[in-house]
Amino acid sequence: MVPDVPINDEDYASMLGELKEIRRAGLVKLRTLRVPVLQRTAAARTSNGSVEELIRHAVCRLDEGTLRAAAEYTLGLAQGTRDWPGADRRRRAAEIYGVSIERFRKDQELMLLGQVAEAIDGLGEEAAGDRWDLGTTHRVVPVAVRGRTVPVTVHVHPVDLLRDVDVVVAPTNVFFALPEPYKSSVSASLRRAGAVRGVTGDILEDRIRDELRAWVARQGALGRPVPAGTVAATGAGALTGQGIRRVYHAAVAVPRGGTNDYDVxxxxxxxxxxxxxxxxxxxxxxxxPPLRSVCFTLLGAGRGGLPYRTSIGALWAAVEADLARGARWDVHFVVRNPSAAALLTRLATRIRPKADPTPTG
Known part of the structure; x- marks a missing residue:
């Protein structure tokens, strides 16, 4: 392996272009393609300098589900698709998202290729020693803010396993319509964990949903969107038993008409x-006692399609500004993916998450 070099914004944009070319031509033609950034990165971050291995490692870092599955088909990594024409791979990936081929080409395909590039960048963080120990679920990161050191706690586990944090900030859409509790999103997990259940497990009181609906009604916003960035504060329902006292619902996702997609x-x-x-x-x-601790989820990094580092950068801009003005909050972040946790640890070295040039819709 050759010495690694951090990927700058120019290289990142070039890498996206090279991934698009690989998507078009397919892995069977990889040797004939000119992909200098990916080749240089593979030489530093894989044992054999293989661009295909680099991409496979990156895709394996993506969250399981539609994102990873669609990426595997898009790039010909799914079993039996290596020699599929680009049009067939795109059609299958569009089916995974349940959208038209044209919609997928203009939106989800760009988003998922950006996520692959993000994951490739994350491989460099691991090589640089920022790899998150998979056996670790918590880490305190000391961050310098305006002449003082602030401890930031990073959690790597589902949000409903949080304990003893006063406030959780969770994403929602601009209609404040919570997803059904059986779904896997952050908001669904909190709704499920905050419900009061009977001895058979049946929901007796859907407390977080009910309080949020009451808040929306008080604002006269039933059935209509609020401005993006609006925040509604509710109780935490049954999560109070875990030491969580408030849930702040951050309306950041704007539904895209005629689709199941969101813009953030x-x-x-x-x-x-x-x-x-x-x-x-x-x-x-x-x-x-007074509220002192707050935990942020990565707003917009789920269905909203924001890359982890973009969400982290946007959140940290607000958190750092508040801390710099003298706020003394106990700040936490909770993520599911170790690569997102590794990005958060970079706050300690003052390496800011880069702005992502990939369109997300």
Whole structure:
């Protein structure tokens, strides 16, 4: 392996172009393609300098589900698809998302190739020693902010396993319509964990959903969208038994008409995080003991399609600004993917997540 070199924004954009070319031509023609950034990166980050191995490792880092499955078909990594024409691979990937081929080409395909590039960049962080120990679920990262050191706790586990954090900031859409509790999103997990159940497991009270609906009704916003970046504060339902006292619902996802997709803008993530911290300051002394700790999920990094580093960068802009003004919050982040956790550990070295040039819709 040759010495590794960090991927800068120019290389990142070039890498995306090279991934698009591989998607078009297929792995069977990889040797004939000119992909200098991927070749250089593979030489530094794989044992044999193989571009295909680099891409496979990156795709394996993606969250399981539609994203990884669609990426495997798009790039010909799924079993039996190596020699499929690009059109057939694109058609199968579009079926996974349940959208038309043209919609997939213009939206999800760009998003997932960006996620693959993000994962390739993450392989460099592992090589540089930022690899997250898979046996570790918590790590305290000391971060320098305006002349003082602030401990930031990073959790790697499902959000409903959080304990003893006063406030959880969770993403939702601009209609404040929570997903069904059987789904796998952050909001669905919190709704499920916050419900009061009977001895047979049946839901007796859907407390988080009911409180959120009441909040929306008080604002006169039933059935209509609120501005992106709006935050609604509710109780935590049964999660109070785990030491969680409030859930702040951050409306960052804007539904795209006629589809099951959402648009999320990084500026709205920053705006929502700023508002959440302002609400925390307003509510702090309304509780006994006062609210002191807040945990952010990666707003917009799920169905919203934001790369991890884009979401982290947007969140940290708000958190750092509040801490720099003297706020003394106990700050936490909770993620499911170790690569996202590795990005968060880079806050300690003042390496900021780069802006991502990939269109996300």
């Amino acid at each position: 803008q990084p500026a709205d993530v920053t705006r929502a995080a700023t508002r959440a911290l302002a609400i925390l300051a307003e509510e702090e002394h309304e509780f006994g």
